Amino acid sequence: MVQCSGLEVAYYRVGEGPPVVFLHGAAGDGRLWQPQLDVLSDAFTVVAWDEPGAGRSSDVPASFGLTDYAHCLAAVVESLRLGPAHIAGLSWGGTVALELYRHHPDLVKTLILVDTYAGWKGSLPAEEVQARVEGARRMLAAPPDEFDPTLPGLFAGEPPAAYVPLLDAMDAAVRPDTMRTQLALMAEADQRDVLPTISVPTLLLWGEQDVRSPLTVARQFQKAIPHSELVVIPGAGHVSNLERPQEFNRTVRDFCHAHS
Structure with missing residues (x-):
């Protein structure tokens, strides 16, 4: 556990080598990265955190903001003496990764942004954001x-x-208050101002059939982030690390080796 602002933040850590830190999406925890923890640990120090409010970490405070998530992630990277690290975020986790870069760029060696957003407000049409907010309200x-x-x-597909079994276990562990905080922050976040400032190597890794963050969002990122690289995984949706783990792991491995 790492202490941050009175919270306990848990993580998984395996392997030795250049550090790669994985950030899960909403309604998930560090277990989402099991295929990466299993395979990439042969060449890297692989860390997957349970963000505040998820997994084994402390409950997220009601007033927690996106900047607070970034500061807690920085505390994990600093406490484990990992920085600068390859920072990989899926969906909401990519939004957290961008906020880490905004406030702690010295801790970021590269960015790996996976099927993500510059916040919903910063990436999706207003009517789509509103539909998602209403859906979240009904769910909660x-x-x-x-x-x-x-x-x-x-x-x-399916x-x-x-x-x-892993997805069912993570679903059963989701805390409604965490979900409420994550989705509210995602709906209001607009990080388009961060994208042109990114000066580290950036991999955009997208599922070809992602309908939550479609390839149009990936193209927005590619246009805005200098010298970014887009790799599209055929046949994959939003959670490409589980749907096509072999292609995902190979791409991450090659990118991190190239920039280690």
């Missing part, structure tokens, strides 16, 4: 025994059978 208003944190459109 459900009685506790009917609460289902599964977001629509995560996979190109969830990979090998990871269904």
Whole structure:
């Protein structure tokens, strides 16, 4: 555990070598990165955090903001003496990665932005943001025994059978207050001002069939971030690290080796 602003922040750590820090999406925790923890640890120090409010970490305070997430992530990187590290974020985790770069660029060796957003407000049409906010409101208003944190459109097809038990376990561990905080922050975030300032090597890793953060968003990132590289994973949706782990791991491995 790492202490940050009175919170305990948990993490998984395996392997030795250049550090790669993975940031999960909303309604998830560090276990989302099991295929990466298993495979990439042969050549890298692989760390996957449970952000505040997720997994084994402390509950997220009601007043927690995006900057607070970034500062807690910085505390993890600094406490483990990992920086500068390869920082990889999926979906909401990529938004957190961008906020880390805004406030702590010295801790970032490269960015790996996976099926992500510069906040919903910064990446999606206003009507889509509004539809997602309304959907989140309905989800969070459900009685506790009917609460289902599964977001629509995560996979190109059915969830990979090998990871269904893992997905079920993460769903069962989701805290409604965490989900409320994450989605509210995501809806209001607009980080387009950060993108042109990024000076570290940046990999944009996208599922070809992602409907939550479609390839149009990836193209926006590619246009705004100097010298960024876009790799599209065929047949993958939003959670490409689970749906196509071999292609995902190979791409991350090659990129990190090239910039280590």
